Amino acid sequence: MSRTRRGAGTRGVGTMTGSVVAVPANARAPLRRRLAGSPLAWAAVCLALAVPWAVAGQATELIPYLLMLVGGWLCGFSFVNATFRMTPVRRGVIVHVIGALASAALVVGAVEFGGPLLAAAPEWARISLVIVQFAAIPAAGWIWLGLIGRISAAVGTSKAKPAPTAPEWVRAEHGHGSEVGFAAVPIAMRTLTTAIVVIVVVMGSLAGLALVATGDLVYALGPRLTIIVIGLVFALPAYFAFLAVVRRRAVACAVGFGNDRLWLRTGPTTTIVAFRDLEQLVWRSSSDAARVEVRGSGVDVSLVTGIAEPAPGATAELPALPRRVLGRLQDEGFALERSRRGEVLTFRRSHGRPQPVE
Numbered sequence: 001m002s003r004t005r006r007g008a009g010t011r012g013v014g015t016m017t018g019s020v021v022a023v024p025a026n027a028r029a030p031l032r033r034r035l036a037g038s039p040l041a042w043a044a045v046c047l048a049l050a051v052p053w054a055v056a057g058q059a060t061e062l063i064p065y066l067l068m069l070v071g072g073w074l075c076g077f078s079f080v081n082a083t084f085r086m087t088p089v090r091r092g093v094i095v096h097v098i099g100a101l102a103s104a105a106l107v108v109g110a111v112e113f114g115g116p117l118l119a120a121a122p123e124w125a126r127i128s129l130v131i132v133q134f135a136a137i138p139a140a141g142w143i144w145l146g147l148i149g150r151i152s153a154a155v156g157t158s159k160a161k162p163a164p165t166a167p168e169w170v171r172a173e174h175g176h177g178s179e180v181g182f183a184a185v186p187i188a189m190r191t192l193t194t195a196i197v198v199i200v201v202v203m204g205s206l207a208g209l210a211l212v213a214t215g216d217l218v219y220a221l222g223p224r225l226t227i228i229v230i231g232l233v234f235a236l237p238a239y240f241a242f243l244a245v246v247r248r249r250a251v252a253c254a255v256g257f258g259n260d261r262l263w264l265r266t267g268p269t270t271t272i273v274a275f276r277d278l279e280q281l282v283w284r285s286s287s288d289a290a291r292v293e294v295r296g297s298g299v300d301v302s303l304v305t306g307i308a309e310p311a312p313g314a315t316a317e318l319p320a321l322p323r324r325v326l327g328r329l330q331d332e333g334f335a336l337e338r339s340r341r342g343e344v345l346t347f348r349r350s351h352g353r354p355q356p357v358e
Contacts, residue, residue: 039078046071047131054127062205065134069204070197072135076103076142077196083146084287085343093150100147103140110136138204141235148236164310166285166317172256179256179263180319183310184303185249186266189289192246192304199238207234243307250308255292257325260332264294264301273299275332281347285318292318321345 046067053064079099086092110133169178210233254265262281263272273296282293290306310316330336335350 039074039081043071043074043078046074047135050131051127054130059130059134065208066201066204068131068134069138070200073138073142073200075135076139076146079139080143080146081287081289096143096147096150100140100143103136103143106132107136107140138200145235145239164313164315166315166319167311168319169322172258177256177258178322179254179265181252181254182305182314182318183250183308183316184253184266184291184305185246185308186251186253186302187246187249187304188302189291189293189304192307195242199242203234203238210234246307247309253303253305255303257322257328259328262294264292264303266301266303271299271301273297275329278332278334279349281329281334283318283321283345283347284343285320286343290317 050059050064050067050071053059053061058064059068080096083092083096083099086095110129167180167182169180171177172179251267252265253267254263256263256265260276261272261274262278263270265271273294277297277299278294279297280293280295282291284290284292284306286306288306289304291302291304293302294300305318306316308316326336329347333350334347337346337348338344
């Protein structure tokens with residue numbers, strides 16, 4: 001039996017069209033908010049915090065070691081997400097392969113030639129090289145994990161079957177408005193990001209302790225083979241275990257829009273929210289962070305589809321918002337903000353005059 005929450009004062013709903021959103025060019029999120037949500041900004045903070053320890057010659061202490069690991073992982077995370085956003089898809093694959101080869105070359109070069117370079121370099125260059133050496137390993141590891149995932153997806157897709165496509169908008173069952181169905185994990189992005197950072201820190205610490213405890217074995221294996229072993233023993237199992245645990249929480253979901261309300265269906269539960277009770281709507285169509293977030297009076301829902309196992313024939317994405325939805329939200333007094341590349345649309349309730357759709 002489904003539970004339904006209805007927003008007050010709802011009226012009849014109209015049919016939505018399937019046209020693509022026309023995002024105003026000036027609808028940009030504030031710089032402070034964009035920086036707060038940027039993995040590269042946080043990577044810069046982590047690496048900058050590690051500098052004092054590197055200057056004091058204590059870069060291998062636990063705190064700077066973890067800061068450099070997290071900073072490097074954030075760099076790799078940002079790069080992988082950027083390749084998945086590229087269009088056409090072939091360009092993203094090419095850039096990803098080049099980045100994977102370049103990151104591997106950087107790690108090997110830092111290990112092989114780092115010693116002589118450190119001995120002859122000035123102080124500022126030595127500090128920079130030490131930080132790059134430590135940060136490059138998790139960055140390269142995440143880039144290669146992303147590439148392995150791409151290869152696995154390509155191998156798993158039969159050439160005899162049509163290429164998977166993003167879910168499409170369809171007329172709602174009750175005949176009023178349009179909706180789209182997809183698989184998603186009900187989890188807040190802050191919780192998901194925190195879990196990933198914790199896993200990186202824990203696995204990085206375990207890898208560091210293992211390197212210290214098996215110093216003779218590391219010396220015998222050599223730097224190249226040691227990096228491969230770290231990836232096979234620590235990085236890959238942690239990545240696939242985390243993905244398996246998260247995907248087990250995936251449920252069948254749907255989001256629909258009418259003239260004055262939206263509805264969310266998460267498994268057997270349906271929640272209806274009137275636009276006048278809505279405070280914020282976040283819509284991201286692609287990447288691992290593809291999601292819809294709805295916050296309002298008594299409602300706080302986050303459905304992440306980018307990490308869920310998609311239905312057969314579908315991709316782990318969301319379709320573009322219909323133009324009618326954009327117009328209705330702006331008519332209701334919502335201000336539209338978008339990320340720098342326009343992949344994240346954020347609607348916030350505004351008391352100013354709504355901007356017309358272009």
